[in-house]
Structures are given as structure tokens and as C-alpha cells.
Amino acid sequence: MTNDQSELTDPIFPADFLWGAATAAYQIEGSAAEDGRAPSIWDTFCRTPGKVRNGDTGDVACDHYRRVTEDVKLMAELGLRSYRFSLSWPRIQPGGSGPANQAGLDFYSRLVDDLHEHGIEPWVTLYHWDLPQALEDAGGWPARETADRFAEYAELAVGALGDRVRYWTTLNEPWCSAFLGYGSGVHAPGRSDGADAVRAGHHLMLGHGLAAQAIRASRPNLEVGVTLNLYAISPLTGSPADADAARRIDGLANRFFLDPILRGEYPADVVADLRDVTDFAHVRDEDLAVISTPLSVLGVNYYSRYVVGAPPEGEEPGPHWRKPSTWPGSEHVTFGDRGLPVTDMNWEIDAPGMVEVLTRVHREYPELPLYVTENGSAFIDEVVDGEVHDADRLAYFDSHLRACHEAIASGVPLRGYFAWSLMDNFEWAWGYSKRFGMVYVDYETQARIPKSSAKWYAAVIRNNGLVAQ
Ligand code: IFM
Numbered sequence: 001m002t003n004d005q006s007e008l009t010d011p012i013f014p015a016d017f018l019w020g021a022a023t024a025a026y027q028i029e030g031s032a033a034e035d036g037r038a039p040s041i042w043d044t045f046c047r048t049p050g051k052v053r054n055g056d057t058g059d060v061a062c063d064h065y066r067r068v069t070e071d072v073k074l075m076a077e078l079g080l081r082s083y084r085f086s087l088s089w090p091r092i093q094p095g096g097s098g099p100a101n102q103a104g105l106d107f108y109s110r111l112v113d114d115l116h117e118h119g120i121e122p123w124v125t126l127y128h129w130d131l132p133q134a135l136e137d138a139g140g141w142p143a144r145e146t147a148d149r150f151a152e153y154a155e156l157a158v159g160a161l162g163d164r165v166r167y168w169t170t171l172n173e174p175w176c177s178a179f180l181g182y183g184s185g186v187h188a189p190g191r192s193d194g195a196d197a198v199r200a201g202h203h204l205m206l207g208h209g210l211a212a213q214a215i216r217a218s219r220p221n222l223e224v225g226v227t228l229n230l231y232a233i234s235p236l237t238g239s240p241a242d243a244d245a246a247r248r249i250d251g252l253a254n255r256f257f258l259d260p261i262l263r264g265e266y267p268a269d270v271v272a273d274l275r276d277v278t279d280f281a282h283v284r285d286e287d288l289a290v291i292s293t294p295l296s297v298l299g300v301n302y303y304s305r306y307v308v309g310a311p312p313e314g315e316e317p318g319p320h321w322r323k324p325s326t327w328p329g330s331e332h333v334t335f336g337d338r339g340l341p342v343t344d345m346n347w348e349i350d351a352p353g354m355v356e357v358l359t360r361v362h363r364e365y366p367e368l369p370l371y372v373t374e375n376g377s378a379f380i381d382e383v384v385d386g387e388v389h390d391a392d393r394l395a396y397f398d399s400h401l402r403a404c405h406e407a408i409a410s411g412v413p414l415r416g417y418f419a420w421s422l423m424d425n426f427e428w429a430w431g432y433s434k435r436f437g438m439v440y441v442d443y444e445t446q447a448r449i450p451k452s453s454a455k456w457y458a459a460v461i462r463n464n465g466l467v468a469q
Contacts, residue, residue: 011405012465018121018416019461020082021075021438022374024128024172026058027425029088031065035103038094040130041140041181042428045188056431062423063446068111071448074439075422076118078454079461083120084373084418085111086128086172093153096132105160112164123167123373123418125227126154126211129177129188129428136189141200141207142182144282150207155214162219169299169373170211173229174204174257184326186429194277194328202282205260209290216293227299227373228257230361232353236309236336245333246308248273252327253306262365264292277328297415299373300361302354302400304347307336343396344378344434351399358407358414369415375400376420378427378434381451388440388451394469397453401466419457423448 026042046057064071075083089096091104108124115122127150135146158168171177180187183197212224233250235242251270259267265288271280311334324331340348358370377396381388397419408414424437432443438454441447459467 011402012463013405014408014415015464016415017464018082018371019464020080020084020121020123020416020418021078021422021457022084022418022420023064023422023425024086024125025088025091026061026128026130027421027427028062028064028423029091030059030061030063032057032059034065035091035107036094036101037088037091037104039133040088040090041133041136041188042130044133044136045190048190051188051190052429053431053433056426056433058426060443061426062441065107067446068107069114071423072111072114072118072120074448074450075115075120078438078450078458080120080422081461082123082167082416082418083115083422084123084125084169086125086130087157088130089127089153090130090132093156094132094134096135096138096149097152100156100160105156108157108161112161116164121167122165123169124157124161124165125169125172126150126157127170127177127207128172129181131189140182140189140191141177141203142196144203144206147203147207147210151210151214154211155218158215158218158222162215162222165222167223167297168215168225170208170224170226171204172227172299172373173301174201174208174226175229175253177204179252179326179328183328184323186326192325194274194325197325197328198274198278198280199282201256202287205257205291206287208261209287209293212293212295213290223296225295225297225299225371226261227301228254228261229301229303229374230254230258230357231302232305232350232356234305234307234338236307236334239310241310242308245310245330246306248330248333249306249308249327252330258361258365260288260291261295262292262298262368264288274329295368297371298361298365298368299371300357301374301420302357302372303345303375303377305338305350305353307338307348309334309336343392344380345430347377349377349396349399351403354400354403355407355410358404358412359410362407362412367413369413371416371418372404372414373418374420375417376436376438378436381424381435381440383440383442383449386449388449390451390453391469393438393451394453394456397457398466398469401460405466
């Protein structure tokens with residue numbers, strides 16, 4: 001970031017900048033068996049002993065399915081211009097194929113109407129990790145047919161909501177679905193096989209392309225995109241070995257998805273790195289053209305940076321070694337840090353990394369409008385006299401919004417920002433132990449308490465620019 005802080009005092013954003021907050025279905029809805037919803041891979045995973053901290057599940061979560069009206073009111077009070085939420089596939093199409101479950105569609109239809117009534121632009125994500133269990137039983141994302149099922153589900157969703165929802169994101173963070181779900185197995189469905197992870201990544205992208213085409217065929221004027229979790233990457237030292245390790249992780253974390261989706265090709269170095277893992281025989285000639293179906297927007301989720309190196313010769317795996325299964329083909333990579341302050345996830349707070357990611361994507365890939373579809377931080381919160389003063393989270397938002405402003409000032413077509421998350425919620429394998437919300441959720445009473453960061457964010461939106469902390 002620039003050192004000239006005077007330029008960054010009270011930055012004002014473009015007049016039409018879209019200010020929002022994001023959530024995901026399994027993380028907030030609860031009512032897991034209500035109105036015909038069937039289990040997803042996360043329902044199953046949560047019931048597998050030892051997989052989720054404290055044995056937490058999404059059965060109740062924030063009880064949003066039943067409290068949706070009051071939650072939309074809260075969004076309106078905060079002045080949100082847009083709300084990004086995901087549709088639960090197993091609510092809409094419980095078995096993952098066949099006709100829609102009308103009760104599931106009705107829930108989202110009412111939500112969309114309510115948002116419009118409050119002047120809030122709905123932004124739909126089709127897939128935020130909750131694959132119907134029936135499809136996992138049939139092979140999951142490593143199976144090619146899952147991509148076809150996803151496109152059919154997209155068609156049902158856009159048929160029901162496409163008249164009122166302009167923004168459609170196909171997938172949220174396919175890296176997590178593929179590499180955490182099928183590689184290291186720390187996410188549902190908890191499988192651990194490098195080749196399956198790579199196949200899953202491919203079929204997720206194929207599903208994305210087919211779904212994008214289905215949405216466009218149904219309604220050509222909609223804004224269609226995908227959301228990737230992108231990382232700033234730095235080598236631990238200036239050594240060639242560390243540079244190569246950084247290249248590998250940039251390949252698997254960023255370019256594995258960016259290149260096929262935006263350029264219609266896999267990066268040659270990544271294919272070479274993975275040669276002992278897979279021969280890519282699952283990729284058919286016609287796939288890349290589908291995967292690179294032109295998009296209207298790209299969603300970027302940014303949280304932190306990877307600092308990557310090659311471990312010194314002969315060194316035993318240390319605390320920073322990532323299981324090779326998370327990073328297939330990267331057995332010789334280790335992760336470090338820069339000694340910066342960290343969040344409660346132990347992720348370094350690195351706002352300049354966000355400028356790097358946004359400018360890099362703008363520079364290296366076709367000119368696409370960008371949206372930060374997630375950015376935020378977990379910290380330990382305390383309720384004192386009915387209030388939550390989350391100064392650390394507020395400072396995180398402030399520094400990252402300054403980063404967004406800097407990117408815009410340097411010419412990046414960044415059109416909006418969604419805070420992660422509107423409210424505390426189920427943080428996957430961490431259960432309810434990590435709080436990312438701007439709104440505190442008391443899981444005993446389901447009371448919502450806007451934290452200081454929420455009140456500050458509301459003022460930022462009113463001002464269309466940063467305000468004093
Ligand atoms: O909670 C998750 C979200 O579901 C996807 N992106 C990262 C967030 C924080 O880990």
C-alpha cells in the first residue's frame with residue numbers, strides 16, 4: 001500500500017459501489033429437516049465423530065430459516081445495499097436430481113421479495129458447499145455426472161428466481177470444495193485422495209460452465225460469475241527453491257481455477273507438478289470451452305497471504321507443513337509467516353495482499369468487473385452490558401476497505417464489497433467456535449447484537465466512504 005496516508009483519509013468510493021454482506025445457507029439457516037430438505041454432505045460430515053469441533057452441526061445454526069423476516073429488517077437497519085446468500089441445493093432439489101421441492105423455492109422467493117421491498121439487491125450463490133448427500137453417494141464431485149446435475153439445479157433456480165435476481169454466482173470457493181473436501185478431507189465429504197481432489201476441481205469448473213450457460217440460455221441479461229478464494233503468495237526467502245515452492249502453491253491455489261475459467265486452459269506447470277497424482281484423463285477436449293464460458297463478473301474472496309518455501313534439506317515436517325493431500329504434488333512445500341498480527345483463525349492480517357490480488361487479477365486476466373464477495377476476520381468477542389466492541393474486526397475491515405480504495409484508484413474495476421459475514425455462524429470444521437459476524441449471535445437465545453463493526457459499516461455505507469473508527 002502507498003505510504004502517503006493523506007491520500008487515504010476518508011476515501012470516497014464510486015457512486016454506484018455495491019455495499020453488502022454475505023452468508024451461506026448451511027452456515028446460518030438451520031431447520032435442516034424442515035419442509036422437505038434432505039441431508040447434504042455437511043449434515044453427514046457433522047455426524048462423523050471427530051470431524052467438527054465440539055460435534056457442532058448446522059441443525060439449528062442461526063435459525064435464519066425461521067427468523068428470516070427479522071434478519072432482513074436488521075440488514076435494512078444497517079443500510080445494506082446488497083445481500084449475498086447461497087441457496088441450499090438439498091432444500092431446492094433434495095435428492096440432487098429431478099423436480100424442485102416447491103417449499104424450498106418458496107423460502108428463497110419470499111426472501112428475494114422481502115429484500116426488494118427493503119431496497120436490498122439480492123445476490124445469489126448457487127453452491128456454497130452443501131452437495132446433496134445422494135449425489136455424494138453417486139460419486140460426488142470426482143464424478144463427471146455431478147456437473148450435469150449442477151446445471152439442472154441451476155436451471156430450476158434461475159427459472160424460479162431469475163425474474164427478480166440479477167446477480168448469480170455459480171460456485172463459492174471451488175478450491176475448498178475440491179482440495180479440502182476430497183484432498184485433505186478436513187471438509188465434507190471428508191475424502192482424502194489427491195487424484196479425486198483434482199478431478200473434483202475439474203468437475204466443479206465444468207458444472208460452473210454448464211450452469212453459466214443454462215442461466216444465460218434462460219435469461220441472457222443476468223450477471224453471471226464465479227467466486228474464487230484467491231491468495232497473495234510470497235516466497236519465504238529470495239532463494240530459487242522458495243520461489244519454486246511459491247510458484248507451486250500459486251498454481252494450485254490460484255491459477256488452477258483462474259486459468260481454465262478465464263483463459264480456457266490449465267497452466268502447464270501445474271499439470272506438470274501433478275504428473276505423479278493424475279494424468280488428467282478426466283479432461284475431455286470440449287470441457288475447457290465450456291469452463292471458459294464468458295462471465296460478466298468475477299468474485300474475489302480475500303482473507304490472507306500464503307508465505308511459502310521449500311523446507312531445508314533433511315528437515316522433519318514442522319508445524320507449518322501442510323499435509324501433501326491438501327496440496328497434491330507439493331510434498332516439498334512448507335508454509336511460514338511474516339510475523340504480522342493474526343486473527344482468531346491464525347491468519348495473518350495482510351491488507352496490502354488484497355491490493356496485490358486485485359491488481360494481479362485485473363492485469364493478468366481479461367478485463368472483468370470485480371467484486372470482493374467475501375472479506376472479514378474472526379476474533380473472540382465478548383458481550384459487555386449488551387454490547388460487543390470488536391475493535392480488531394473493525395480495524396480489519398477499515399484496512400481492507402482502504403486496500404479496495406487503493407486498487408480502485410490504480411484502475412482496478414472493483415464494483416462492490418461484501419463483508420464476511422453478516423452474522424456469526426457455523427464456521428465449518430471449527431463449528432461455532434469462530435465468530436466472523438458483524439452481528440453477534442447468542443446461540444442460546446438467538447438474539448442478534450450488532451457489534452461496533454456493524455455500526456461503523458452502516459456509517460461507511462451512508463457516507464459511501466470510510467469514516468473514523
Ligand atoms: O466461513 C467461510 C465461508 O463459508 C467461505 N469463505 C471463508 C469463510 C471464513 O472461513
